[in-house]
Each structure stands twice: as structure tokens, then as C-alpha cells.
Amino acid sequence: QPSRSLTDYRPYWAECFGIAPFLPTSREEMDALGWDSCDVIIVTGDAYVDHPSFGMAVIGRVLEAHGFRVGIIPQPGWQDKTDFKRLGKPNLYFGIAAGNMDSLINHYTADRKVRRDDAYTPDNVAGKRPDRAVIVYSQRCREAFGGVPIVIGSIEASLRRIAHFDYWSDKVRRSILFDAKADMLLYGNAERAIVDLTHRLAAGEKIDAINDIRGTAFSLKMGPPGFRAVDESRLPEDRQERVRLMDGGQDSYIELPAYEQVLADKELYAHASRILHRETNPHNARPLAQRHGDRLLWLNPPPIPLTSEELDWVFEQPYQRVPHPLYGEARIPAYEMIQHSINIMRGCFGGCTFCSITEHEGRIIQSRSEASIIREIEAVRDKSPGFTGVISDLGGPTANMWRLGCKDRETESKCRRLSCVYPGICSNLNTDQMPLVSLYRKASETNGVKKVLIASGLRYDLAVQTPEYVKELVSEHVGGYLKIAPEHTETGPLSKMMKPGIGTYDRFKKLFDQYSKAAGKEQYLIPYFIAGHPGTTDKDMLNLACWLKANGFRADQVQNFYPSPMATATAMYYSTRNPLKRVGRSAEQVSVVRKGRQRRLHKAFLRYHDPENWPLLR
Ligand code: SF4
The missing domain is CATH 3.40.50.2300 (Response regulator)
Incomplete structure (x- = not known):
């Protein structure tokens, strides 16, 4: 369509x-x-x-x-x-x-x-x-x-x-x-x-x-006439594109292992997860189908991303920007958190396996225009109760992917990679964040705006590609503390998360400290880590605790891995297989921490300094 x-x-x-x-x-x-x-x-x-x-x-x-x-x-x-x-x-x-x-x-x-x-x-x-x-x-x-x-x-x-x-x-x-x-x-x-x-x-x-509407799923008795089912488990992955070409690209669909099969067989579950994630590029994804008993679940390919004009149109509808009056004086924390912030884009090409943003919003970044963002800042200034001149965030799923993407449309339309930045930054990716620097400056110069803060999660491996961006961010848009998420220090879990190595964090920290000092500001980086992610061993957590101690970090809050529906890491958690690689009977096994003492132990490593955790850690 x-x-x-x-x-x-x-x-x-x-x-x-x-x-x-x-x-x-x-x-x-x-x-x-x-x-x-x-x-x-x-x-x-x-x-x-x-x-x-x-x-x-x-x-x-x-x-x-x-x-x-x-x-x-x-x-x-x-x-x-x-x-x-x-x-x-x-x-x-x-x-x-x-x-x-x-x-x-x-x-x-x-x-x-x-x-x-x-x-x-x-x-x-x-x-x-x-x-x-x-x-x-x-x-x-x-x-x-x-x-x-x-x-x-x-x-x-x-x-x-x-x-x-x-x-x-x-x-x-x-x-x-x-x-x-x-x-x-x-x-x-x-x-x-x-x-x-x-x-x-x-x-x-x-x-x-x-x-025939993209982004929809419904139930059928059988595959539609004219479509041919392709069982991907029987094909080497390097032949998938050829199958698509043989079929003219439009009349084949992929039949995932049935519900009853993935229920009974963890390898097939991991295999189904891998296929789903490889079919998320709207420009090359094929329809998917999965049998449930005598019905066929049919998924049309994902929606085509909105253009900037369309996204501007969506964001510029006549929203009142406040809760409905039926709530009176009641406070709604989620609203209070975002009432003075601006969403500038959708999508994420990071592909972190524990996160489902890519499965929901897609890997292609959809960016609003600068003019529309500035108009929304003016609307916040004029309509939003309690606005004191501080925009609390200009961001989205990530802080710094606005206007970034594949340099070549045709290459992008054929690509099936799950991430544009893992295992390294793709040479086809435009990483220039100078337009974002310009946006921050224009937003800061808007009448009635005293300060623009950046609170969305920063992709620091991208940030270091444009040192001028880090300088602008650190000098003007950080409120004393900047939270970032290396998630781990060890290669084993990082490779299952699809996150960059801790060396990238060190490079970012160096720039952060340098520009904070140059701006005459005492500012701190607060790194976040996940305990119990699939692929994490006790030794990995011990090494992470040693790194935290060596770097003088004492975390107040810690996150345990949360297996959310459909995330790749959740497929690892459930199946103990690694769907980042082709899944077969001899596929790599992933170590998983499920519950009980070991889950508590992994969490305790993150708060190694808490005496309550010492008996467990000893
Ligand atoms: S070719 Fe590289 S930059 Fe382009 S979509 Fe694929 S991974 Fe991303």
C-alpha cells in the first residue's frame, strides 16, 4: 500500500x-x-x-x-x-x-x-x-x-x-x-x-x-489469495532477499512458528523473535503471519514514518496542554513531569535489546521542524500554567538523534540491521549534531525562555562524534547532574544489550569534565547500570562493583532487568538463546538470572557500599 x-x-x-x-x-x-x-x-x-x-x-x-x-x-x-x-x-x-x-x-x-x-x-x-x-x-x-x-x-x-x-x-x-x-x-x-x-x-x-493498512494486525482463516508463505526457518538468512526478489517483493509473507510451537519450544520462540525484529524496517519488511489454533494472525508491515510536515501537523493540533477540568485541582505527576518539555522526534536506531522503543516507534528517526518546535515552546510559555522560563527538556526517546539517520535512502530501504550504532557506528550514519546545537541555541533565545535543559537519555557514543555538541550541552543545558546509561562495564552483558563498551563512556566523561571546567561549573555525571540482564554472570557483577568503587560511585537507586513484552532481551531471558544471532539447536546459550538469591546478589553488587548487602556479598 x-x-x-x-x-x-x-x-x-x-x-x-x-x-x-x-x-x-x-x-x-x-x-x-x-x-x-x-x-x-x-x-x-x-x-x-x-x-x-x-x-x-x-x-x-x-x-x-x-x-x-x-x-x-x-x-x-x-x-x-x-x-x-x-x-x-x-x-x-x-x-x-x-x-x-x-x-x-x-x-x-x-x-x-x-x-x-x-x-x-x-x-x-x-x-x-x-x-x-x-x-x-x-x-x-x-x-x-x-x-x-x-x-x-x-x-x-x-x-x-x-x-x-x-x-x-x-x-x-x-x-x-x-x-x-x-x-x-x-x-x-x-x-x-x-x-x-x-x-x-x-x-x-x-x-x-x-x-491492506500498514501497522495493523487482524485474524484470518488462511493466508490471503495470491500470497505465498515463506518458512524462514528453512532458509539461510543470506538468501532471504533473493526470496523476496523471486516473489516480486510483494506477494510473499513470512509464516512465524505457530503459537502452539513457540509455547512448546524455546528455540522456536527465540527464532520467531529474531524474525520479527528483522522485519521492522517499513521499507523492506514483509507481512508476518502466525497461526493460533485454526486462526491465522496477520501482521501487515510497519507504518511508513511520518514526514516532518506531518509530525508538525500532529503536534500542532489545538491541545489545551492541561488535564481535563474534571480532575479539578488534583495533581497528575506524569503531566507535571512533561508540561514544560518538548518532544522533538520519534524513533530510535540504538536497538538496545532491553528496550522496546524500536519495536514500537521504529528505527527511522522522525524529526519535527525547527519552526514547529519553537512554536511549541512559545505555546508552553503562553499557555502552560506555572511556566517560569525553564524548558525542562527538548528531547524524545533519545536526546540527540534529532535529524540523524542513514545518509542514503536506498541503502536504508534495504537495511535489516537491528542497530545503526552497534557493534560500532555504521559508516552510513549521519552523526552530525550541529543542527541540534543550533536548535538548542534558538530555543534558548526565544522570548520568555531563561533556560533550556536536556533531560532525555543521551546517546553518549553519538555525542562524542560532535564535540561541539557536547560543549553546548555541558556548558548551557545541564542542571548540575547529567544522567547517562552505560548499563554495564563488562563485554558479556554489553554484547547482549547491544550497548557500546565502557571505553566510550570514558571518552564522553573526559569531554564532559573538560567543558564543565571551561564553563566554570561543578557538574557531575551519574551513570546508570542494570543488574541481572541476560548474559550477566556473578563475576561480571563483581567487576562492575569494583569499577563503581574505583570511580567513587555509590548508587542510591538500582535497576533490575525488567523483561518487558517483545524485547529481544526478554526473548533471551525466556529462551536462554541469543536471537541476535541465527537461532538453531547449537545456538549460543545465554546465562539468565531469574529469581531468588542470585537476583538479589546481582542487585546487591550495585549497592556494594550498603552494609545490609554485605552478608550476601561475602
Ligand atoms: S546502512 Fe547503517 S546507517 Fe543505514 S540504516 Fe543500515 S545500519 Fe543504519
């Missing part, structure tokens, strides 16, 4: 109702807008904050810009269907989202302990959404209005789109599409898919007949 511009649609007739001050959350608000019904109702596990950092606001405002009437049911009571009926029956579909986080990560720590707070809820209160929110909400919507199509999305659906290991139940679960009994699953950033889907449903197409 060719990429169609996000704005290249004739607006739906309901455009005549105009722009809602807030998308309605009650019948009274709908009445005030003159609506008799909603075209789309979004049910979400987060509080409704009308801000471009919150998924329900982005999707709601984008659909509104296309003329659709969108209602929001935020954090409904899920014990019965009452809350799900409060906006009436939607004309087109229910859109279901767990919120900005997977509901289980929201509820439980890496040690599976229940969290006592929820930053996406008014007053930080826990317990306002169910476990597995997408499944529960879908069921209640069906009970409220049977026959209305159910479209699921958000991180929770996106990262559970194929059969996946679920850390909390300690088993492999089916694709969430089947457990939610949804009609369609949207994965990744869903603007293109949802705009196309909504217009087509509004034009009278049946959801069962819509099967």
Missing part, C-alpha cells in the same frame, strides 16, 4: 461541529457541543490530559482534525459496563488503549511487587486501571454495545501483537488480538493507520474487509 499523506483526506461531514475545547468525557459535554453521538470513543487507562505527550489526546485530536467526533472514557470503572455506556454507542468503533504504559508494568515493579502509585492518575493513586487493561476494556465495551467494532492500540497492544512471553504470569501468551477478541490491532505510532481506517469505516467499508 503506498503511503498517503496524513492530511490528504476530505474531512468527514461532522467537521461542521468545529473544534471541541476538550474532547468530551460525558453526555453533558457532548450536549454542550451539540453532538447527538460520537463517531469514535477512545477508552484509556490514563487520565485524560489534552497534551501531545498523551496518546489519547494525540489520536483524538488527529481524528477531530479529520472531522470526526471523538469522545474519551478515561479510567472507567471496569467492574461492570456502566462507565462504558456513558457516551452512548459510537457510530464507528471503540478505540481501546491501556494508556502510555503497559498496565502490568504500570502496576508491578521489576521484582513483581505491587506499586503503590500511578503517575498517570490524578493524585498519583494506584488501582484506577485493571491488569491487562486492553483485554478487560474490550470485554466491557462488547457488553455495553455488542456488534460495535473493537480496535485496540497503545504500547500494551503494540508490544503484545504476536505470541509473547509474559513475565507476570511466567508463560507464553497468545497475541493480545485473540485474548481481547478485537477486530483489529494497531501497532506502532498509529496516526496513519487510524486516519485511513476511520475514513474507510465512515465510508461504509466493513472492518473485516479492510486488510
Whole structure:
């Protein structure tokens, strides 16, 4: 399917109702807008904050810009269907989202302990959404209005789109599409898919007949006519492209090992994970299919990244930039954290295996234009309550990938590497961060702005490629401490994380200290490390503790590895195989720390200085 511009649609007739001050959350608000019904109702596990950092606001405002009437049911009571009926029956579909986080990560720590707070809820209160929110909400919507199509999305659906290991139940679960009994699953950033889907449903197409939208998954009885299944496990990987060419590139799909097979066989699980990750480049990915019993889960290739113009358009919808008035004076910590920050890009080409950003947003960086970013800074200055002149972050998934990417479009369109910066920085990668330096300076010169801080995670191996960038960052945009994440010091775990060696950290630290001194500032680097990542031995942790001691670091907080759905490191954790290489019966075994004494021991090494840990460490 060719990429169609996000704005290249004739607006739906309901455009005549105009722009809602807030998308309605009650019948009274709908009445005030003159609506008799909603075209789309979004049910979400987060509080409704009308801000471009919150998924329900982005999707709601984008659909509104296309003329659709969108209602929001935020954090409904899920014990019965009452809350799900409060906006009436939607004309087109229910859109279901767990919120900005997977509901289980929201509820439980890496040690599976229940969290006592929820930053996406008014007053930080826990317990306002169910476990597995997408499944529960879908069921209640069906009970409220049977026959209305159910479209699921958000991180929770996106990262559970194929059969996946679920850390909390300690088993492999089916694709969430089947457990939610949804009609369609949207994965990744869903603007293109949802705009196309909504217009087509509004034009009278049946959801069962819509099967050609990128970034969607749905259930079929068998592969579509004209497509030929390719069993990748029977092909040497260097022949994959040839198979694609033989098939004309368009009419083959990859059949992943079935749910029942990956449930029974860990090697096949790791193999399926490897294939999925190699099919994430939207310019060469093929459709994937995975049998679940007598149904075939079908995944169309990922969405084509948004252009700068399209991304600007998404970010410049008429967001109020505050929580919905229904929350009164209640404080929403996730909102307070981002209310004075600006998201400048999407995507990440780092490929760290414990992180799922690439699986969700893709490896190709989508950057906003400088003019749009400056306009948003002005909007924060003019509209955001409590703004004191400090922009708390100009960033995104990473601080310093804005406008970076492959130098050659054609090379990029053929590439299947999982990272552009591991095992070393690819020679095809443009690493020039001078445009970002210019952006920081322009942002700092905006009227009413006193300071621009950078708080997003810094890719320091990239940063050292442009020393002028490090100088600008360190001299002007660090608030005394800069957190960075080498994650480990030892080659074994670093190679399983796809992170650079600690030597790169040393190079960055040298520049950091040099420029801090030149600026007359006393500033500190705070390195972060992960305990218990697959591939980590007791000796690796001992060596890390020795490095921490030698460098005078005493960590207050430590992170234990958290096996999130669909991450490559989670596949290692579950299968003890390494899907970064071709998986076979003789494939490399990965050491894994699961629970009990060894998991506590690895964590204790990070806080070697705490007397409470000494008995364990001795
Ligand atoms: S060729 Fe290199 S820079 Fe280009 S997409 Fe592939 S890994 Fe990234």
C-alpha cells in the first residue's frame, strides 16, 4: 500500500461541529457541543490530559482534525459496563488503549511487587486501571454495545501483537488480538493507520474487509489469495532477499512458528523473535503471519514514518496542554513531569535489546521542524500554567538523534540491521549534531525562555562524534547532574544489550569534565547500570562493583532487568538463546538470572557500599 499523506483526506461531514475545547468525557459535554453521538470513543487507562505527550489526546485530536467526533472514557470503572455506556454507542468503533504504559508494568515493579502509585492518575493513586487493561476494556465495551467494532492500540497492544512471553504470569501468551477478541490491532505510532481506517469505516467499508493498512494486525482463516508463505526457518538468512526478489517483493509473507510451537519450544520462540525484529524496517519488511489454533494472525508491515510536515501537523493540533477540568485541582505527576518539555522526534536506531522503543516507534528517526518546535515552546510559555522560563527538556526517546539517520535512502530501504550504532557506528550514519546545537541555541533565545535543559537519555557514543555538541550541552543545558546509561562495564552483558563498551563512556566523561571546567561549573555525571540482564554472570557483577568503587560511585537507586513484552532481551531471558544471532539447536546459550538469591546478589553488587548487602556479598 503506498503511503498517503496524513492530511490528504476530505474531512468527514461532522467537521461542521468545529473544534471541541476538550474532547468530551460525558453526555453533558457532548450536549454542550451539540453532538447527538460520537463517531469514535477512545477508552484509556490514563487520565485524560489534552497534551501531545498523551496518546489519547494525540489520536483524538488527529481524528477531530479529520472531522470526526471523538469522545474519551478515561479510567472507567471496569467492574461492570456502566462507565462504558456513558457516551452512548459510537457510530464507528471503540478505540481501546491501556494508556502510555503497559498496565502490568504500570502496576508491578521489576521484582513483581505491587506499586503503590500511578503517575498517570490524578493524585498519583494506584488501582484506577485493571491488569491487562486492553483485554478487560474490550470485554466491557462488547457488553455495553455488542456488534460495535473493537480496535485496540497503545504500547500494551503494540508490544503484545504476536505470541509473547509474559513475565507476570511466567508463560507464553497468545497475541493480545485473540485474548481481547478485537477486530483489529494497531501497532506502532498509529496516526496513519487510524486516519485511513476511520475514513474507510465512515465510508461504509466493513472492518473485516479492510486488510491492506500498514501497522495493523487482524485474524484470518488462511493466508490471503495470491500470497505465498515463506518458512524462514528453512532458509539461510543470506538468501532471504533473493526470496523476496523471486516473489516480486510483494506477494510473499513470512509464516512465524505457530503459537502452539513457540509455547512448546524455546528455540522456536527465540527464532520467531529474531524474525520479527528483522522485519521492522517499513521499507523492506514483509507481512508476518502466525497461526493460533485454526486462526491465522496477520501482521501487515510497519507504518511508513511520518514526514516532518506531518509530525508538525500532529503536534500542532489545538491541545489545551492541561488535564481535563474534571480532575479539578488534583495533581497528575506524569503531566507535571512533561508540561514544560518538548518532544522533538520519534524513533530510535540504538536497538538496545532491553528496550522496546524500536519495536514500537521504529528505527527511522522522525524529526519535527525547527519552526514547529519553537512554536511549541512559545505555546508552553503562553499557555502552560506555572511556566517560569525553564524548558525542562527538548528531547524524545533519545536526546540527540534529532535529524540523524542513514545518509542514503536506498541503502536504508534495504537495511535489516537491528542497530545503526552497534557493534560500532555504521559508516552510513549521519552523526552530525550541529543542527541540534543550533536548535538548542534558538530555543534558548526565544522570548520568555531563561533556560533550556536536556533531560532525555543521551546517546553518549553519538555525542562524542560532535564535540561541539557536547560543549553546548555541558556548558548551557545541564542542571548540575547529567544522567547517562552505560548499563554495564563488562563485554558479556554489553554484547547482549547491544550497548557500546565502557571505553566510550570514558571518552564522553573526559569531554564532559573538560567543558564543565571551561564553563566554570561543578557538574557531575551519574551513570546508570542494570543488574541481572541476560548474559550477566556473578563475576561480571563483581567487576562492575569494583569499577563503581574505583570511580567513587555509590548508587542510591538500582535497576533490575525488567523483561518487558517483545524485547529481544526478554526473548533471551525466556529462551536462554541469543536471537541476535541465527537461532538453531547449537545456538549460543545465554546465562539468565531469574529469581531468588542470585537476583538479589546481582542487585546487591550495585549497592556494594550498603552494609545490609554485605552478608550476601561475602
Ligand atoms: S546502512 Fe547503517 S546507517 Fe543505514 S540504516 Fe543500515 S545500519 Fe543504519
